[in-house]
Amino acid sequence: MKAFEYFEVECEDAVGAESYRRIAGDILGDLDLIKVIGRLHIFIDPKVPLFLAVGLTRKLPRRVRLRDFANVLEKGDGVLIDISDETHLSRLLHILWERFGRDLVEQPDRWTIQIRGGAVDPSDIEDLIVFDPTESLAKDIIYAFQYIAPEGFKVRRQLVKEGRFYYVASENTLEEGEVDRLLAENFAKIGVNE
Amino acid sequence: MTLVPITYKGGVYRHDEIVDLIDDLGGYVIQKHQLAQEVVLQSLVPKEDIDYLRTVARPLAGEVIEAPLVGTEIAVISPSLEIHHLPHASCDVAEYLRRVGAKTNVIGLARGFGKRIANLNLEERDVINEHDCAVYLLGNFEECIREKLPALRRGVTVPIVVAGAPSTERLKEIIQPPVEGYVGDLGRVAHRMRKEEELEPLDRVVDEVSSVLSAYREEIAQDPLSISPARLMVVIDEKMRISAESTHPTPITVQIAGLRVKVDYETYADDLRALEIEDGVTVGDVAEVLPSRMRNYIWLKIRPFSETNVMV
Structure with missing residues (x-):
């Protein structure tokens, strides 16, 4: 199994970050998504609370x-x-x-x-x-992050498109502009600038 | 006579001799599991007779192990029954406590997840309060544990042990008011805990629960119970033939100061209250017979000597 090119969990709480690193690794491994995801950055802010994941998918195996x-x-x-x-x-x-x-x-x-x-x-x-492996990819990635993210974070925004994906979840309503800013900031960390 | 909780593990062959011996020594078999050729007896045995029991068990290849939690019923509380929390770590902890003799019930809360939105409903609170000890399995962030625990413990009167990913010291700092036990480095995980360093926190759960319960036992010893729960179990079982007619693994569950009798409250409560233990003393005299919030069972709360002035 090929490991991620880049995988970071960013969080103020070091213990929490390490735990979530392990959880994400285990779940993506169990769901056989490690070879599909190339770069992955997870940002968690327990104060808001907010769970945000951004990443790039690899070239998929052919049909x-x-x-x-x-x-x-x-x-x-x-x-x-x-x-x-x-x-x-x-x-x-x-x-x-x-x-x-x-x-x-x-x-x-x-x-x-x-x-x-x-x-x-x-x-x-x-x-x-x-x-066709692309058919179920979006569904699988979203399911994986629902499973990784802390339970109860039901306010969600998610996208899987053109080799990129993001998943943002919280238990509180999030401001649209703030989410966009955070997404751009975190996408920059995996080398995507727009 | 001090009764010590032990587990006997041995073959089926001649195990009935061990059962008889425990009975003759004045001990009690609380639970008997029979798995193929193996028999496991969770029992209480007089302290001074343990060596004798070992001697008798040796030719039968039986093993006598100390099991500190025999005769206790423990609630293992998971924030929900979703895939996020089950089967790891809730079932791992429950299974580990069972190995040392405890009867564990995993309680998945309806809305125990999240930080701000976590809460405990009345039924859950009442069910938890029917146990000897509540083990809360919380998550990985200090911030969340600090904020959600007050909601999850509201109204819970039994001793609480909290497990979470922060270290034990940090848990002690962030949990206010303090609880009875803390187990750090055991938060949400998505894999089975089987490596040595992962099993270590599970051992600490057992140690913490044992010490919390021994403190509880000492407290009870100040004002002893009118009857030992194990003895009351034997009396009720003999007279009402509950285990003979039940398919439950533990038709009568022994707790530190009570029993859960798994028969219908409406039908059997009056008979149970009137049941004579000895010399005209009835179950109703020494214990409160209450409807359990767990299904339609009966929950017996044994009264202390100071209330009843009776010791049987």
């Missing part, structure tokens, strides 16, 4: 297409898919069921899927996108 883990062969009036890696099998089956219907898609054994009917073009199926 997984059917041809990456299976061979598609023409057989009789249909197509035979010969699978070499089961990781994305269940996702693939759901996609095929939706596209061709359950009655035409059969899985006679663990490594084979058969699609009956002449309307199937093998080259078309080969390019099928089975898994």
Whole structure:
């Protein structure tokens, strides 16, 4: 697992900062997000109270297409898919069921899927996108920070977009301008200046 | 006769001899767990007979360990039951206290999280007050502990032990008015505590709770209870056949100065009050039989000798 390029927790309370450093590391590790997040700066002010995280996402692993883990062969009036890696099998089956219907898609054994009917073009199926890691990324990052941030901080502002993300939470109402100022200040610490 | 809390661990084979022996010596088996081939007995045994018990247990490969918290019921209080606080550290602490014989109940507060917004409702307060000791597991920031603890302890009359990430000294400084026990370096964590340096704070929780409870026991010894809770448990269990007909792990939970009897209050309270212990003394004479705030159970509060003038 590749570690962060940059990871800091900034807080006046040194004990709290160290604890949150460990919590963030554990949770991002558990949720398998360490390889996704490149730079991360967390700023906590227990007086306000405020929890703020800013970061950059890394280049994500590419999309997984059917041809990456299976061979598609023409057989009789249909197509035979010969699978070499089961990781994305269940996702693939759901996609095929939706596209061709359950009655035409059969899985006679663990490594084979058969699609009956002449309307199937093998080259078309080969390019099928089975898994797109960007799809659930925003959801996963926001969930991770909800979990990392102290509970009860229900006033939130969050964004995951174009390789950047932020998550600001508090139990008190925050002033818009103040949040913008803090975000700009903390983004500067990870090398993003606008 | 001083009864000492111990845990007996041994095989199933001939363990009934140990149970009989504890009974013959005048001790009490408070809880019996049987897991496959292993039996664990949480018991109270006369101090002078512990060595004899060890001698008898040796050929059976049984082990007699001192377990300071046998016969106590402890509330482990987590700010909520969300993923932020469970299973670590709440369950780790509860499990650790159980290993030394305590019966622990994890209480997840409805709104115990946050700094300004933390509070304790009446039901939670009453449930906590039915325990021998309350262990509050708080978070990582001094500022938050200082501000939220007064709200979380409002109306709690049992001894309190507070755990948090700041050091024990800092906890003592920031908590006003003082509580009975402090455990530093144990705040919110998101992983299981299994390394040696992580287990050390858990050991301190056990030490702190033990010393808080021994102070409480000494206080009670000034004005002794009319009946020992363990004896009252045995009497009630024999006459009302509670454990024989219950599926609870501890159908009757022993506390330092009371019992929690896990049967319906409405149905059984009157029978329980009228139950004779010996020579015409009834349970109602020596204890208050109260409805527990925990489900529909019965909570017995044993009265001191000074109130009843009876000692059974």
